[in-house]
Amino acid sequence: MFLYSLIFPIISIMAIVWFAFRYLKGKNSIITTVLWTLFWIVVAIFSLFPNLSNQFAKLVGITRGLDFIIILVFIILFYTVLRLYFIVDKLQNDLNTVVKQVAIQNEITLDDEEE
Incomplete structure (x- = not known):
């Protein structure tokens, strides 16, 4: 058994517990908590059963399991960056509106300056 087969499930459990506590404190939404929990469950499953990634890769037409995992991570990162871009864009528009109102x-x- 490889070392990552022990480390990644422990890290996954710690991350899931951390997100659960953040949700209970009201710092995360339920959607964020569920998505991160699913992500960490997939990480734990792929670390415990590395050959499973090969089977998923063949389902989508990719030859190696590692390539499948790398593509999956790029998709998740692209989605996250795109989502953050939309959040920042909305915040910038809201800030411009507030500044204009103020x-x-x-x-x-000019009459105020003369007094």
Whole structure:
């Protein structure tokens, strides 16, 4: 048995527990908690049963299991970056709206400066 077959399931359990506590404290949504839990379960399963990745790879037409895992990680990373981009874009638009509203409320005219 390989060392990663012992380490990754332990890390997965710790991560799942950590996300569960964050959900209970209200810091994570249920969707985030479920998605991360599924991710860490898949990590644990692939580390305990490495040949399983070969079977999944053949289902989608990829020759090696490691290639399947790398492609899967790239898809997850791309989704995460895209989601973060949309969040930052929305925050930037919200910030611009707030700044415009504050600027309009605190408008300084030329008459105010002369006094």
